[in-house]
Amino acid sequence: MEKLTIVLFWLALAFSIGSSLAYIGNFAAKTERRVHVYTALGSALAAFTLLMAVIFLRVQILGISNTTGPFTIRTVFAAFIIAVFLLVESIYAGRSPKVKALGMIVMPISVVLQFLAWHAYGITEVLTKQLKSYWVGIHVSFAVFAYASMTIALAISIVYLLQERQLRGMRKKKPGKIFRKLPSLETADELCHKTIAFSFTFLTLVIATGAIRAEMLPEWSQWYKDPKILMAIATWVIYGSYLLVRSTLGWQGKRANVFAILGFFVAVITYLIGNIGFVTQILPSVHRYGGGLG
Amino acid sequence: MHIIVAGLSHKTAPVEVREKITFPEQSLPEALHALISYPSINEAVILSTCNRTEIYVVANNIDKGKDSIIKFISDYHEINRNKLQKYLYFHDCKDAVLHLFRVASSLDSMVIGEAQILGQVKTAYNAAFESEATSTILNRLFRHAFLAGKRVRTETEIGESAVSISYAAVELAKKVFETLKGRTVMLIGAGEMIELTATHLVSNGVSKVIVTNRTYERAESLAQRYNGVAVKFEDFIEHMAQADIVISSTGAPHYIVTKEHVSRVMQKRKNKPIFFIDIAVPRDIDPEVANLYNVFAYDIDDLDSVVQTNLEERKKAAKIAEGIVEHEVLAFNSWLASLEVAPTIASLRRKAEEIRLRELEKHLRRLSNLTEDDINTLNALTSAIINKLLHSPIVKAKESANRKDGYLYIESLRYLFDIEEGDQAESAPGFIELHPKSIGD
Numbered sequence: 001m002e003k004l005t006i007v008l009f010w011l012a013l014a015f016s017i018g019s020s021l022a023y024i025g026n027f028a029a030k031t032e033r034r035v036h037v038y039t040a041l042g043s044a045l046a047a048f049t050l051l052m053a054v055i056f057l058r059v060q061i062l063g064i065s066n067t068t069g070p071f072t073i074r075t076v077f078a079a080f081i082i083a084v085f086l087l088v089e090s091i092y093a094g095r096s097p098k099v100k101a102l103g104m105i106v107m108p109i110s111v112v113l114q115f116l117a118w119h120a121y122g123i124t125e126v127l128t129k130q131l132k133s134y135w136v137g138i139h140v141s142f143a144v145f146a147y148a149s150m151t152i153a154l155a156i157s158i159v160y161l162l163q164e165r166q167l168r169g170m171r172k173k174k175p176g177k178i179f180r181k182l183p184s185l186e187t188a189d190e191l192c193h194k195t196i197a198f199s200f201t202f203l204t205l206v207i208a209t210g211a212i213r214a215e216m217l218p219e220w221s222q223w224y225k226d227p228k229i230l231m232a233i234a235t236w237v238i239y240g241s242y243l244l245v246r247s248t249l250g251w252q253g254k255r256a257n258v259f260a261i262l263g264f265f266v267a268v269i270t271y272l273i274g275n276i277g278f279v280t281q282i283l284p285s286v287h288r289y290g291g292g293l294g
Numbered sequence: 295m296h297i298i299v300a301g302l303s304h305k306t307a308p309v310e311v312r313e314k315i316t317f318p319e320q321s322l323p324e325a326l327h328a329l330i331s332y333p334s335i336n337e338a339v340i341l342s343t344c345n346r347t348e349i350y351v352v353a354n355n356i357d358k359g360k361d362s363i364i365k366f367i368s369d370y371h372e373i374n375r376n377k378l379q380k381y382l383y384f385h386d387c388k389d390a391v392l393h394l395f396r397v398a399s400s401l402d403s404m405v406i407g408e409a410q411i412l413g414q415v416k417t418a419y420n421a422a423f424e425s426e427a428t429s430t431i432l433n434r435l436f437r438h439a440f441l442a443g444k445r446v447r448t449e450t451e452i453g454e455s456a457v458s459i460s461y462a463a464v465e466l467a468k469k470v471f472e473t474l475k476g477r478t479v480m481l482i483g484a485g486e487m488i489e490l491t492a493t494h495l496v497s498n499g500v501s502k503v504i505v506t507n508r509t510y511e512r513a514e515s516l517a518q519r520y521n522g523v524a525v526k527f528e529d530f531i532e533h534m535a536q537a538d539i540v541i542s543s544t545g546a547p548h549y550i551v552t553k554e555h556v557s558r559v560m561q562k563r564k565n566k567p568i569f570f571i572d573i574a575v576p577r578d579i580d581p582e583v584a585n586l587y588n589v590f591a592y593d594i595d596d597l598d599s600v601v602q603t604n605l606e607e608r609k610k611a612a613k614i615a616e617g618i619v620e621h622e623v624l625a626f627n628s629w630l631a632s633l634e635v636a637p638t639i640a641s642l643r644r645k646a647e648e649i650r651l652r653e654l655e656k657h658l659r660r661l662s663n664l665t666e667d668d669i670n671t672l673n674a675l676t677s678a679i680i681n682k683l684l685h686s687p688i689v690k691a692k693e694s695a696n697r698k699d700g701y702l703y704i705e706s707l708r709y710l711f712d713i714e715e716g717d718q719a720e721s722a723p724g725f726i727e728l729h730p731k732s733i734g735d
Contacts, residue, residue, distance in 0.1 A: 030450070030451060030610065030611065030614060031449050031450050031451060031611075031614065033449070095472070096472055163469065166469075167466070167469060167470065167590055168584070168590075170466075170592065170596045170599060170600065174599055174602070174603040175599075175600060175603055176603075179469065180454075180455065183472070184468060184469050184470060184471060184472040185469065185470050185471075185567065186470065186471045186472045186567070187472045249564075249565070250563075250564030250565035250566065251565065252565060252566065252567065252588065253565075253567060253587070253588045254587070254588070255587070
């Protein structure tokens with residue numbers, strides 16, 4: 001059975017790489033063949049399905065409390081990134097077919113995460129009794145969703161900035177492939193707004209569920225000193241101010257998108273911080289799990 | 295039979311000649327009847343657009359066919375033969391096929407990739423079809439040409455991007471706003487370029503038009519055309535905040551929209567993106583406005599740079615398109631070759647010989663006590679039967695091949711004896727060969 005999970009995992013990786021190459025190829029290609037577009041999309045869907053099957057099988061074999069660990073978390077993360085991307089694709093495909101250019105950024109990120117997952121295969125983490133709780137399960141699931149949609153928001157912001165550069169530099173540099181194949185500023189901006197609103201909602205829930213669980217346990221009463229929690233709150237503040245200035249000051253477009261990218265970098269630090277030795281020595285963290293995403 | 299095309303286009307004839315030699319749609323049936331009443335011409339299609347007039351025929355003899363076409367045009371338009379011949383070009387057989395496919399794919403057009411030509415070829419063909427001027431060969435040829443044209447359009451980006459200033463404005467606007475549906479456009483000035491661009495924008499879904507002009511009456515009359523509103527020139531800046539797209543083309547000697555104006559407008563718009571197109575020379579809009587947040591401003595040179603890039607892209611797409619066309623020409627020619635008499639006869643003979651040998655072998659196995667002589671006699675006997683039987687159909691097929699409806703007999707022969715289209719592919723290599731030169735030009 002374990003062999004099967006490994007085979008499925010490698011298959012998912014192969015499909016993800018295939019999908020990445022197909023998205024990049026389609027972007028670079030002169031003519032858009034429908035069969036190539038479906039290959040890219042189909043491979044992404046297959047990769048997602050296989051990754052979910054891997055998780056399901058692992059839970060079946062090892063039991064849910066023994067499944068936790070960096071491999072699982074990163075695999076789920078890789079799968080959810082694809083899921084959010086496919087969700088965006090399915091909503092926008094009819095309105096703005098050029099949104100699929102995002103696949104070029106999103107799928108390689110998923111590939112990298114799968115490699116990182118494989119790197120951590122076999123590392124098991126024994127859960128303390130405080131963590132064996134439904135609260136923690138919900139907390140982690142929400143966190144993965146929040147981070148996955150942040151990644152998509154980052155990809156969209158990059159797309160926005162690239163397209164704006166093209167539009168602004170029309171005189172100096174002739175409009176190229178980027179100009180023709182990327183979606184319009186309006187679509188990119190709207191999509192970025194929606195994904196950030198989505199991640200902000202989930203981030204709020206992550207912080208809330210974490211706080212609730214910590215308050216249940218007297219030994220965790222100092223939870224607000226945990227570096228990861230502080231960083232998560234910083235991320236929350238950045239994304240929150242994005243939403244705020246966008247709606248009140250009308251900061252659509254470039255400024256808002258720069259915010260989105262800044263927010264993502266703080267989120268990446270948040271993601272890593274539980275595992276950086278010197279930080280946890282100064283400020284001990286309960287988030288030592290999941291290779292940084294516990 | 296041979297496919298011949300004779301014609302004149304923007305490449306060979308000046309406009310004074312082109313405008314004289316045209317066939318308006320309503321006169322086509324009559325012209326087609328006149329054309330196919332020439333004894334050497336079996337089928338005909340007349341294609342007449344503003345940039346080209348071309349006559350496609352199927353004739354038994356190339357020279358006679360060409361001669362008939364020249365005679366037809368010079369009679370029909372009462373033009374001197376020698377003068378006419380100077381402007382005409384001719385292609386026959388596979389070059390004619392290639393020519394039509396390139397025309398239908400818009401590779402031979404003045405603006406490569408323009409979208410109208412395929413429809414014009416269809417109209418020309420339909421007129422000929424309804425006048426019963428076409429038959430097997432031109433029917434198949436034109437339908438195949440539509441297929442080639444459609445493939446080029448869907449598989450390359452040949453017609454995708456804008457190659458005129460006013461289309462480029464629309465293309466750029468669509469990169470800022472996903473769709474122009476429901477947008478408001480402000481027109482400053484009421485000139486021809488403004489009208490042209492406004493028409494493109496409105497046909498792309500712009501719903502509200504605000505017009506301003508130094509002479510208010512002209513603004514009003516233009517506004518009326520697009521169901522829009524006219525505003526006084528003195529205070530058009532006050533109304534600008536409503537506009538998502540501003541197009542300006544006035545004769546003003548200095549900037550009429552300044553950075554201060556626009557930053558006030560942007561405050562009112564709460565920084566919602568705004569898109570300026572300045573097609574006036576000297577410019578109407580201070581180029582500095584482009585540095586304001588969420589302001590996208592372009593002048594005529596920017597639009598021209600978009601057009602130039604797109605033209606280059608079209609040239610690249612055209613190269614891919616030539617490959618597609620080449621492929622389709624091959625497919626058509628292999629069908630056409632099947633209508634040739636010589637390969638058909640060869641296939642028929644081969645088929646008969648195959649049957650004879652198969653049957654002979656089958657029966658010789660049962661007749662085991664035959665001598666060598668007996669076997670030779672049997673061979674001679676069966677060969678004689680086959681040859682005698684095929685003699686008269688082959689002679690008749692050869693005779694009728696030169697007649698007007700000759701290919702009908704060849705087709706019947708293939709049908710009755712069940713000879714496949716692919717059979718002759720090896721036997722008529724000359725027919726499916728392509729001249730690489732003719733594709734390049």
